[in-house]
Amino acid sequence: MTVQLFPHDHLDHLIREATRRDPRITHALAYGSFTQGAADRFSDLEYFLYLPDPTRLDVPAWVGGVLRDSPFRIRHFFVNDFGTPNFVLDGLLRPELHAETPDRLADLAGWPAAHADPTRMSVKDTDGRLAGALRRLGTRAQPDPAAEAQGILDRLLGWLVFGANVLARGERIRAHELLAWELGGAALERYARTTGPLDRLEIHYAEAWAWTAELAAALGLHVPPDLAHDLGRGLRR
Incomplete structure (x- = not known):
């Protein structure tokens, strides 16, 4: 049974809807414990956004726009040691967003297959490439x-x-x-x-x-x- 986690579910809905509306973003996926049904109220929300020119996406401004009319407020922004934008919102809720080019979809072939759920991971897919990559990931042999x-x-x-x-x-x-x-x-x-x-x-x-x-x-x-x-x-x- 999936546990409903508010405000995580609310924030996830806002981010998913924003990526689907943004014409610059060709593909988007969510990952981590939230897509595996293993999240709790302390879990982070993590996303990959794919667009031809990631430099055109000002991630802090984009997230600020997503949250403008929401109950969430950005309390802290930082770029982590791996170059990924991270945000801390009210209640220490932390979303993480990567911005990559669509050719990096090939990297999914090296992701761990355990607990991968393509249905929950897929956020936006304009040409089917993300669906194919996630399908191959989901059907890979599970570790013994x-x-x-x-x-x-x-x-x-x-x-x-x-x-x-x-x-x-x-x-x-x-x-x-x-x-x-x-x-x-x-x-x-x-x-x-x-x-x-x-x-x-x-x-x-x-x-x-x-x-x-x-x-x-x-x-x-x-x-x-x-x-x-x-x-x-x-x-x-």
């Missing part, structure tokens, strides 16, 4: 968690070693950041034991390694014995 488990563990071990070395070097803030894995459900309680003050990072890294070893054993995954020995010796609780 069982088949990917070993690869995920291998990458996790790499990050754990990276963080342990950073911690040993004395870069405690960077080491703290490297513990920030995204988890949900019951795993959050265990995750809480891997985080805490900077002066206890040795304990948290030891807990992170212990948890990783337990998960690997439970799933029948392979941890190189020499690596397990070195991590166990270097990360003692």
Whole structure:
């Protein structure tokens, strides 16, 4: 069941209608948790707007026009580290809008296919190219968690070693950041034991390694014995 999120739904409607009315925009799509049915009241709204000459679209002015007769007010505007315009509205609601040329529709072929919903993502499509790209994205084979488990563990071990070395070097803030894995459900309680003050990072890294070893054993995954020995010796609780 789709959860209705006001004011997110209201803002999404305004942006979609504005893109459809703007003759400069040939294609537009929404993406992220809002199109996946996984959004909550803290989620952002994210869009790609495609037009032949993106320099003709003054994004701050365009968004200001979209919101002119609405209950939303722009409280802050900034361009993020990736060059994307971002806005902060009342209630800390944050829309993000990319402006690209239509040839960048080809980039969709490299997007993650999991949870892609072409129907909810498509906002405007003047020639069918967006529909084709989203259709191909939606029909791509979904990842098999069982088949990917070993690869995920291998990458996790790499990050754990990276963080342990950073911690040993004395870069405690960077080491703290490297513990920030995204988890949900019951795993959050265990995750809480891997985080805490900077002066206890040795304990948290030891807990992170212990948890990783337990998960690997439970799933029948392979941890190189020499690596397990070195991590166990270097990360003692």
